[in-house]
Amino acid sequence: MSTSQQLFTDAQHVIPGGVNSPVRAFRGVGGIPIFIERASGAYLYDTEGKKYIDYVGSWGPMVAGHAHPAVIKAVKETAEKGLSFGAPTPLETVMAKRICELIPSIEMVRMVSSGTEATMSAIRLARGYTGRDKIVKFSGCYHGHADSLLVKAGSGVLTLGLPNSAGVPADLAKHTITADYNDLAQLTEIFKQWGKEIACIIVEPIAGNMNFIAPVAGFLQGLRQLCDEYGSVLIFDEVMTGFRVALGGAQAYYGIKPDLTTLGKVIGGGMPVGAFGGKREIMQCIAPLGSVYQAGTLSGNPVAMAAGLATLDIISAPDFYTQLTAKTEKLMMGLKERAVKAKIPLLTNHAGGMFGIFFTEAMQIESFAEVSRCDVERFKQFFHGMLQAGVYLAPSAFEAGFVSSAHTDADIAETVEIAEKVFATLS
Ligand code: PMP
Numbered sequence: 439m440s441t442s443q444q445l446f447t448d449a450q451h452v453i454p455g456g457v458n459s460p461v462r463a464f465r466g467v468g469g470i471p472i473f474i475e476r477a478s479g480a481y482l483y484d485t486e487g488k489k490y491i492d493y494v495g496s497w498g499p500m501v502a503g504h505a506h507p508a509v510i511k512a513v514k515e516t517a518e519k520g521l522s523f524g525a526p527t528p529l530e531t532v533m534a535k536r537i538c539e540l541i542p543s544i545e546m547v548r549m550v551s552s553g554t555e556a557t558m559s560a561i562r563l564a565r566g567y568t569g570r571d572k573i574v575k576f577s578g579c580y581h582g583h584a585d586s587l588l589v590k591a592g593s594g595v596l597t598l599g600l601p602n603s604a605g606v607p608a609d610l611a612k613h614t615i616t617a618d619y620n621d622l623a624q625l626t627e628i629f630k631q632w633g634k635e636i637a638c639i640i641v642e643p644i645a646g647n648m649n650f651i652a653p654v655a656g657f658l659q660g661l662r663q664l665c666d667e668y669g670s671v672l673i674f675d676e677v678m679t680g681f682r683v684a685l686g687g688a689q690a691y692y693g694i695k696p697d698l699t700t701l702g703k704v705i706g707g708g709m710p711v712g713a714f715g716g717k718r719e720i721m722q723c724i725a726p727l728g729s730v731y732q733a734g735t736l737s738g739n740p741v742a743m744a745a746g747l748a749t750l751d752i753i754s755a756p757d758f759y760t761q762l763t764a765k766t767e768k769l770m771m772g773l774k775e776r777a778v779k780a781k782i783p784l785l786t787n788h789a790g791g792m793f794g795i796f797f798t799e800a801m802q803i804e805s806f807a808e809v810s811r812c813d814v815e816r817f818k819q820f821f822h823g824m825l826q827a828g829v830y831l832a833p834s835a836f837e838a839g840f841v842s843s844a845h846t847d848a849d850i851a852e853t854v855e856i857a858e859k860v861f862a863t864l865s
Pocket residue numbers: 497552553554555557580581582583593642646647675676677678702703712
């Protein structure tokens with residue numbers, strides 16, 4: 439079998455950086471990415487047959503574990519009837535109804551094929567609905583790679599130190615105002631100055647693209663109030679948190695109702711899917727009803743809908759999130775306990791099946807500035823130690839991690855044991 443080293447060298451000749459999405463190239467941690475052959479439940483298997491306990495879960499979608507039998511069955515059965523029609527199918531309405539039921543702030547929803555499309559379309563819709571150009575986003579939050587949103591972004595652009603991408607016209611970027619996550623006083627000043635020109639605020643209700651930063655008490659409520667006062671649209675980007683931190687997403691977790699919500703990842707069960715939805719009055723501005731244009735050849739793809747619906751069935755089971763949260767808590771407590779034993783300062787944070795670990799002496803991390811001060815070099819050593827021993831973590835100190843329902847107590851115990859050994863090697 440080919441090694442990852444050979445495969446990576448080969449890929450780099452024909453794919454920029456050898457990868458189809460930058461963080462996969464391991465630039466954030468150094469070394470060579472592992473090439474995956476297959477996955478099942480909580481495990482990944484690389485092309486050399488080595489098994490890893492996976493805490494990336496395809497960056498979030500695999501909340502029920504890899505290749506879940508019910509999801510694979512739904513995909514196979516649907517695929518046999520044809521892969522794409524470019525015409526309406528009943529499954530799309532079933533999906534839309536499910537989303538509206540599970541997330542009550544969504545009265546109408548449109549399916550797209552990625553999180554990027556969802557946020558890009560939601561921004562256009564907010565601009566079309568309000569007739570305003572300016573948008574507010576937060577430093578370190580990532581909302582996909584649409585031009586307006588690649589300003590002081592998180593995720594790969596943060597990992598690579600490119601928060602303002604080349605190729606984004608300054609004339610467009612000037613409409614994006616960036617604020618500090620969790621700083622309501624600063625945002626209030628921004629609204630005093632430009633409030634009547636601001637089409638929307640887009641926010642990750644839990645910031646998962648600069649590791650894991652939870653909103654401080656009152657922050658999300660404050661965004662809601664400012665949007666109400668100035669007639670701006672509040673967009674919760676729940677591409678990561680949706681169906682991940684709770685069945686109703688972060689908006690259910692914190693009890694705040696946004697005007698628009700963007701979804702992705704879990705909703706496609708691993709197939710390429712995104713969605714944006716919200717208030718009927720706003721959603722009715724989209725073509726063909728209204729004048730905001732948005733479309734997609736593969737949008738609402740039947741196989742993707744089938745994978746997503748099968749996943750939504752699994753996660754709607756009673757106690758799914760209680761159990762998922764308990765697993766994540768067990769992992770976080772285990773890591774902390776072993777870190778204390780090894781005298782390694784470590785902070786953890788989590789909600790539902792999503793978590794963050796920080797190599798820091800700080801007692802809490804609430805801002806982009808604070809996360810930037812964490813020990814990235816120590817994370818790199820930790821990452822490689824874990825990888826070597828068969829635990830796959832996100833290859834960046836600025837990404838959240840994910841636990842699935844397929845992780846067993848034994849997997850978590852094994853992870854913690856491995857972490858103890860790796861902590862002992864950290865300088
Ligand atoms: N929004 C958030 C909060 C995300 O985490 C991501 C991807 N990690 C996106 C949008 C973009 O989604 P996609 O990669 O599917 O385009």
